[in-house]
Every structure is written in structure tokens, then in C-alpha cells.
Amino acid sequence: MKNIRENFGAHVVALPYPTQGHISPMLQFCRRLDSKGVKASLAITKHIFTTLKPKSDGHVHLVTVSDGYDDGGFVEAESIAAYLASLETNGSDTLGDLIEQHASTDNPITCIVYDSFFPWCLNVAKKYGLLGASFFTQSCGVNYVYYLAHHGKLSVPVFSPPVDITGLPPLDASDLPSFLDSPESYPDYLQLVLDQISNVDEADFVLVNTVYELEDKAVAHIACM
Known part of the structure; x- marks a missing residue:
């Protein structure tokens, strides 16, 4: 990631699957990026943002995307399949909106670090000419x-x-x-x-949350x- 920052003035947006076990590792990764001088934003669903009302720690910026169920989240969906389909459709659209909103600012988004559960994020990144990094929370x-x-x-x-x-x-x-x-x-x-x-072979980077000495x-x- 160092080269990205030097060449592009990087702004990384990290998009985790909306559960704690995926959000927490991604948040820690964003904090690591910030410690290296990279602007890092964590994208959570609007439902999680309004429900938990998280506060920025002054380092990692919080932004939102939609899963299509902004009021109730997953429990509002009629099935697992319906939720995942809505998350892909609405997540793709609102992630695109987020990229466009930052395009004319001093910190345009240059890389999307997306949960490996979201292979569709790579399509969004490539649509806007951005780098895409798949982040695996599993070992x-x-x-x-x-x-x-x-x-x-x-x-x-x-x-x-x-x-x-x-x-x-x-x-x-x-x-x-x-x-x-x-x-x-x-x-x-x-x-x-x-x-x-x-489509992991098409990602620019593949990141794995693991301990090398154990694996x-x-x-x-x-x-x-």
C-alpha cells in the first residue's frame, strides 16, 4: 500500500460485510493504514450507522452505503437470498455514489478494500478506474x-x-x-x-487476516x- 500512497495520494475505502466479526478486522486494518499516513474510510451500512451511532476516532473516517434495508437491516429481509441480492444491488449503487461524491474533492478515492464476501465490489472499483483489494477475514x-x-x-x-x-x-x-x-x-x-x-484472481491485491507463523x-x- 505504500506505493499507492506515494503515487496517488491514496484514499482507501474499506467495505466490510455488516457483522461484527467482519467490521472489527476491517476497522483495525483501516487504523493500520492511517498509522502509515494513508487516508482510510470505513463504509458501514446506514442501518448500522443509525442503530449504533458510532463515533469517528479522529483517524478512520466513517461513511455509509445501503443494503436496501436502511430501517431494519438483515431482519427486515424476507430471506437470506433476498438480503444478499439487495445488498449487492444497493451496495453497488451507493458505493458508486460515494466514489463520485469524492471525485472532485482533495481526497478522491483511489482504492476499494472490500470484504471477500463482496466480489461485486471489484466490478465497481474497475468501473471507476480504482484499485480493488479483496480482504479475507477468515484464516x-x-x-x-x-x-x-x-x-x-x-x-x-x-x-x-x-x-x-x-x-x-x-x-x-x-x-x-x-x-x-x-x-x-x-x-x-x-x-x-x-x-x-x-474473481479473486482479478483483484489488484489479496489481503488475508492471519498469523503467518501459524499457517x-x-x-x-x-x-x-
């Missing part, structure tokens, strides 16, 4: 398992454990992400976690994929 080992499942290299559900995956210890079915062990339980969420791999073998192997 590298989990990402690797999803990668194999997405490309059909790991059958779902797993019927014959243990599962032998290079770079990982032998895994039982219960060791795998629950969406893969019981795909019929939450089919829409299964599709969500698999789709995060769909060095998995990191080394997936880096060669």
Missing part, C-alpha cells in the same frame, strides 16, 4: 478449503474423511467449515463463501495457486 487455511471447493477439487459434502489437503493436517468432517460439512443447512451462505473466490505451509501453498 488462510479456511480460504484454501473454500478455494478447493469452489474449483471442484473438494467434493461437497465430504463423505469420506479424513480429508488430506496439502499444507494442512488431516481433517475430519467436523474440522471443515460447517457450510461444507452440511451444505443443505444454509445453501445461500454456502454460495456466498464459495463466490468470494469467483506458513498453507500460505506458501495457496500463494502458488
Whole structure:
């Protein structure tokens, strides 16, 4: 990210999936960017903003996008599929609006760091000629398992454990992400976690929230994929 700041006077907008487990890592990343002299804005949904009324810490700027359910958020949607579809449609439109609003300011947006659950964000970034960075909140080992499942290299559900995956210890079915062990339980969420791999090869950067020393073998192997 250092080169982006030097060449472009970077303004990074980070867009997390609207749950705490995704917002918190992205917020910490934004604080890290700010400590390096990069302007960082965290984009949360309008519902979360009006409900929690978060205050800026003076370093990370808070901006909003819409998931289409500004009053009630997820609970207002009739189904998981409906919420995810609305989030993509309305999120794309309002993220575009946000980019346009900053275009003529002293701090135009130069890079979108988007939750890996939002592969559609890369389309928005490229539409406006911006850099796009996919941010994985899951560990590298989990990402690797999803990668194999997405490309059909790991059958779902797993019927014959243990599962032998290079770079990982032998895994039982219960060791795998629950969406893969019981795909019929939450089919829409299964599709969500698999789709995060769909265009990752086109992203300008891929960021993973992990501890390298704990996953060095998995990191080394997936880096060669």
C-alpha cells in the first residue's frame, strides 16, 4: 500500500460485510493504514450507522452505503437470498455514489478494500478506474478449503474423511467449515463463501487476516495457486 500512497495520494475505502466479526478486522486494518499516513474510510451500512451511532476516532473516517434495508437491516429481509441480492444491488449503487461524491474533492478515492464476501465490489472499483483489494477475514487455511471447493477439487459434502489437503493436517468432517460439512443447512451462505473466490484472481491485491507463523505451509501453498 505504500506505493499507492506515494503515487496517488491514496484514499482507501474499506467495505466490510455488516457483522461484527467482519467490521472489527476491517476497522483495525483501516487504523493500520492511517498509522502509515494513508487516508482510510470505513463504509458501514446506514442501518448500522443509525442503530449504533458510532463515533469517528479522529483517524478512520466513517461513511455509509445501503443494503436496501436502511430501517431494519438483515431482519427486515424476507430471506437470506433476498438480503444478499439487495445488498449487492444497493451496495453497488451507493458505493458508486460515494466514489463520485469524492471525485472532485482533495481526497478522491483511489482504492476499494472490500470484504471477500463482496466480489461485486471489484466490478465497481474497475468501473471507476480504482484499485480493488479483496480482504479475507477468515484464516488462510479456511480460504484454501473454500478455494478447493469452489474449483471442484473438494467434493461437497465430504463423505469420506479424513480429508488430506496439502499444507494442512488431516481433517475430519467436523474440522471443515460447517457450510461444507452440511451444505443443505444454509445453501445461500454456502454460495456466498464459495463466490468470494469467483474473481479473486482479478483483484489488484489479496489481503488475508492471519498469523503467518501459524499457517506458513498453507500460505506458501495457496500463494502458488
